[in-house]
Amino acid sequence: MQLKPKVALAQDFLLQLSKLPAAVHSKVMKWAIQFQADPRSPGINYENINGARDANLKSVRLDRDWRGIVFKPEAGDVYVLLYVAHHDDAYRWAENRKLSINPVTGAMQLVTFEQVVEPVAPSASSDETRAADIQAGAATPGGGEVTPLYGNLTDTELMSLGVPQELIPNVRGVRTEEGLDAIQPLLPTEAYEGLFLVAAGDTVGQVLQSRETRVDQTIDTSDFATALTTAESQSRFVVVDDDDAMLAIMNAPLAQWRVFLHPTQKKLAVGDRSGPVRVLGGAGTGKTVLAMHRAKWLAENRTAEDQKVLFTTFTKNLALDIEENLRTLCSAETMGRIEVRNLDAWVSAFIRGRKFEHRIVYDRKQDAPLQAWLSALTMKDTSLDLPDSFYEQELEQVILAQGITTLDQYRTARRTGRGVLLSRAKRDAVWPVFEEYRGQLASRKLKEVDDAYREVAEIIATEGRAGLPYVSIIADETQDFGPQALRLLRAMVAPGQNDLFFVGDGHQRIYSRNRAAMSRCGIDIRGRSRKLYLNYRTTDEIRRQAVALLEGCEIDDLDDGHDETRRYKSLSHGPAPQVKQVAGIEEAATDAVAFIRDWRSSQGDGALSFCVVGHSEKSRDTLARQLQAAGLACVTISAQSNHTDAREVIHLATMHRAKGLEFDCVIVVTPSSYLGAVEESEAKRKLLYVALTRAKRGALLLQTG
């Protein structure tokens, strides 16, 4: 029996498909489906391309004018739809391309042959002469030594990072970060990423280890079927086995994240892990996308009918967004095995299920908890001369965070980072405030949320997990979970293979009281900690501006270590965000309206999405009124809805509500105090970082007052 040939689609083919006029689009879809069914059909006429660098690239006639470019190697039964365009454009595209297998990593790579010029060149020489200059140790115009960035790497090392053999000379010519960015469009994603990590100080070995790339296998560079199985190949080519798969992919050609995962995303999404995994990554690096694919894989492969994967996050509107996206990724059957719920909602449901009569306090400023807190403060020992703010921070960062319920526990509690030293006698003197607060809450049938997490975890520990269906838990935005929340998650699933999967980013901690170290919450991630570096959302110009806001801030890695921003990069470019001082909120609204109108008219695109972000509900609502008065339709993002379906409206949000979402353009309106001295504004700067990094293409930062 003859096996069906393997048919794959390239990312470029899908991008091209999305741009075709409707009539051509349906013609191409029909052709592609027939092609998938039988690429050996005698009706398909593969024509050679004169002057092509790769004899395996063939042109296929779709109609009088349109051509498909197909890869059809001499050996093996693999066919790849690479491109579709008008006759001349298709031929020109194909003449300059070669599909080859990286002899070190085994990945399939599409190489583009084009002249590349490094923009910040130390001399006006061509690439070749520059390479010769480098070998000869030539000097820069400034008099310094010319040091090629990758001069000390061997060809094999460069290829192991993902550099195609054909592009090694280009990489050898790179001397600056700008030079690397100039050749980025030519490089496979993993090669660009590997090269900037090495430029940032990593060794090749570290890069390969962190991305789990093996380079110890013998590669057959003519075996394209095997090459298609690597995560690197699958980040740009997708194998389609039947009509349904083909249709699903071609009907949503721009939803790249559903099909083409970054190799690290892919490796982490599939396969077993021996225990808890932590994935860090700056804003827009695809953590949520990875978490969703992980949930899908676990639900499809490691979850029995009566079991579930829990996908949790901190805020309700984000959970809604994730559930909506998961529905587009998973079948109904798979969704039946995934529960998406923010942790607070989960705990509330658990408590209701037990018929407990307590309500949970999420905001201490509300009437009843505020009364309880003010009563507790009357127990203050005035001789200590500690301000009310000390007690509130001590409550959040020590008492609630560590789940301290007795004076004895408090006497020996760790208070690292609290600033004020407390002797045993002083601890004895401040303790009554906290004891009284819990008593006051209890008499009002209230409970602090951290205490609720802790008590639910204790119930599970005592009664066992028999009533809980979870085989795995996936947590997004982990940086906003405090120690008690993490302990609860740990308690909810049995320790072992695939138990816990965390994604998060310390730069985006906007509930600062919730800083936690996983290792102190019973979660051991040693050997299972990974990072994503490439920002898929934001232009590099916006990313840099956002990162600059965090200069000098201390960023943790959700455990006991540090994280940094130096190793992140964006794949897209655009205008630098404007940062402007305005007199007040009215002027901010006027500027926002002008910015929106400019973008709409310059792009000729009414479908662009915009979000105006204020620092408080009041400023958000004032901005909304002003925008509406200027004739712009507005909709406000709330805990209940992100209004993602609303078209041609301006979204408005607080910085907290904007978290996890994304828009083409974002306008952030902030009091200048948010950009004050770093020591005093760290938490606020993180909020600004979150808000600004919601933008995909354009951003405006307006400082009022």
Ligand SMILES: Nc1ncnc2c1ncn2[C@@H]1O[C@H](COP(=O)(O)OP(=O)(O)OP(=O)(O)O)[C@@H](O)[C@H]1O
């Ligand atoms: N492999 C991919 N290919 C194409 N686009 C991707 C890929 N992974 C993520 N994206 C896109 O990048 C954007 C950011 O992804 P995602 O929301 O998962 O990032 P994140 O790290 O969770 O961001 P944040 O922490 O800022 O909320 C989204 O538009 C997503 O569709």
